[in-house]
Amino acid sequence: MQDSNQEHLKRDLNERHIHLIAIGGAMGTGIFLAVGKAISSAGPSIILSYIISSVVIYLIMRALGEVAVEEPISGSFSAYAHKFISPFAGFMVGWSYWFLWSISCMVQVTAVGIYCNFWWPFLPQWIPALLTLIFITFINLLNVKIFGELGFWLAIIKVFALISIVLTGIVIIFLGVNNKDTVVFSNLYRLKGGFFPFGVNGVLQALVIAMFAFIGVEFIGITADEVKDPQKTIPSTISKTIPFISLLYIMPIFVVLCMYPWTNLSRGEGVQESVFVTTFLWLGIKKAPSILNFVVIMAAISACNSGVFSNSRMLYNLALKKDAPAFLAKTSLTKVPINAVLFSSIIVSVGVIVNFLIPKKAFLFLLNTTTTLAMFTWISIVLVQMKRRHLMSKEDIVKLKYPMPCYPYSNIFIFAILVASIVGLLLDNTIRSSVFIGLGCLVVLYAVHKLFLRDRILFK
Numbered sequence: 124m125q126d127s128n129q130e131h132l133k134r135d136l137n138e139r140h141i142h143l144i145a146i147g148g149a150m151g152t153g154i155f156l157a158v159g160k161a162i163s164s165a166g167p168s169i170i171l172s173y174i175i176s177s178v179v180i181y182l183i184m185r186a187l188g189e190v191a192v193e194e195p196i197s198g199s200f201s202a203y204a205h206k207f208i209s210p211f212a213g214f215m216v217g218w219s220y221w222f223l224w225s226i227s228c229m230v231q232v233t234a235v236g237i238y239c240n241f242w243w244p245f246l247p248q249w250i251p252a253l254l255t256l257i258f259i260t261f262i263n264l265l266n267v268k269i270f271g272e273l274g275f276w277l278a279i280i281k282v283f284a285l286i287s288i289v290l291t292g293i294v295i296i297f298l299g300v301n302n303k304d305t306v307v308f309s310n311l312y313r314l315k316g317g318f319f320p321f322g323v324n325g326v327l328q329a330l331v332i333a334m335f336a337f338i339g340v341e342f343i344g345i346t347a348d349e350v351k352d353p354q355k356t357i358p359s360t361i362s363k364t365i366p367f368i369s370l371l372y373i374m375p376i377f378v379v380l381c382m383y384p385w386t387n388l389s390r391g392e393g394v395q396e397s398v399f400v401t402t403f404l405w406l407g408i409k410k411a412p413s414i415l416n417f418v419v420i421m422a423a424i425s426a427c428n429s430g431v432f433s434n435s436r437m438l439y440n441l442a443l444k445k446d447a448p449a450f451l452a453k454t455s456l457t458k459v460p461i462n463a464v465l466f467s468s469i470i471v472s473v474g475v476i477v478n479f480l481i482p483k484k485a486f487l488f489l490l491n492t493t494t495t496l497a498m499f500t501w502i503s504i505v506l507v508q509m510k511r512r513h514l515m516s517k518e519d520i521v522k523l524k525y526p527m528p529c530y531p532y533s534n535i536f537i538f539a540i541l542v543a544s545i546v547g548l549l550l551d552n553t554i555r556s557s558v559f560i561g562l563g564c565l566v567v568l569y570a571v572h573k574l575f576l577r578d579r580i581l582f583k
């Protein structure tokens with residue numbers, strides 16, 4: 124095993140792996156479940172929310188891509204924050220992102236347990252959750268190429284499911300293969316309130332859900348140290364994957380809005396049941412629940428798989444910078460950060476225990492902290508890119524292989540939309556507290572760094 128301050132990860136991922144790993148990380152249970160809440164909050168104007176969020180996420184990934192292409196290292200934005208802003212910034216970004224995905228992975232494995240109850244209602248949901256975590260840990264301990272293959276095929280299932288929803292919807296809309304007379308494009312504007320039934324407030328609240336449906340696309344940068352030919356692969360992946368994910372989000376939502384009267388949705392229904400299941404059941408397609416239940420399980424496994432991978436690489440880099448215990452920097456004979464993988468999985472296993480011991484409301488309350496932490500990560504990415512540009516000469520800027528478009532105006536646009544998303548968080552009574560919980564987590568990290576890591580004594 125290796126444990127020096129140099130990186131020892133293996134470049135064994137190719138472009139197709141990175142494409143699908145990014146898709147796998149972003150497309151968790153959110154797109155299949157939370158979109159119902161977004162529709163009930165904004166009505167048809169949710170389409171505008173997703174278009175705006177798609178543009179913003181693309182620009183954020185372009186900011187990350189500009190730096191990652193020039194300096195493809197593990198730890199990605201945490202390592203860049205450490206180098207271009209300060210060691211303290213690297214510590215805050217790295218640990219906050221690790222915490223974000225630890226919670227997210229807890230939710231994903233719990234989702235597997237919950238949805239297995241659809242078929243086996245007497246099976247304790249912690250059993251499939253635990254088996255899922257063991258399986259994901261085993262895969263992540265193997266060669267990174269094996270991880271890439273699993274992530275690829277799990278993501279393929281989700282992509283196929285969403286494309287099938289779109290194609291089925293198109294057939295129903297244009298050929299009238301249903302027994303409903305309300306499947307029409309006019310559902311986008313003829314129902315109560317028109318296209319903007321809840322005005323700007325509705326767009327902002329849906330924008331929050333739309334933005335965080337993209338959490339995970341930053342895996343593109345995290346894999347930079349383990350991808351073949353990063354100068355070619357990273358730009359290609361960003362340019363192709365983000366628009367593709369955006370279409371996979373927007374098109375199914377558009378089809379559902381045409382097929383199903385969105386006014387039939389309540390806020391509770393949007394959270395408890397997939398709007399896709401609701402729509403197809405309403406249309407009389409009886410097998411939809413079982414099919415989509417399988418897809419949601421695969422979505423959760425895929426997202427958790429990408430999350431454990433991401434967390435282990437973040438811990439590995441933090442350990443190299445002495446922002447985490449040194450044993451987390453050890454790598455196996457196959458160049459996998461084995462201790463970081465095991466530690467991340469052990470923390471995720473707490474989710475199985477939490478799911479068993481405390482009420483669902485408390486667990487979902489904790490989940491909401493991921494929203495603020497994700498916002499912090501995205502802001503740090505943009506700030507790193509701006510700081511690095513500021514330090515470069517005009518000659519070096521001209522030589523950039525994958526420059527941020529419309530700099531610095533695109534950066535200003537990103538900050539404006541992120542501020543609008545925070546306003547959306549504060550407008551929603553059900554998730555408003557997440558802003559303060561997330562800020563509380565950042566305050567705790569700040570205190571730990573100042574009290575124990577100022578002189579790098581704790582993790583030497």
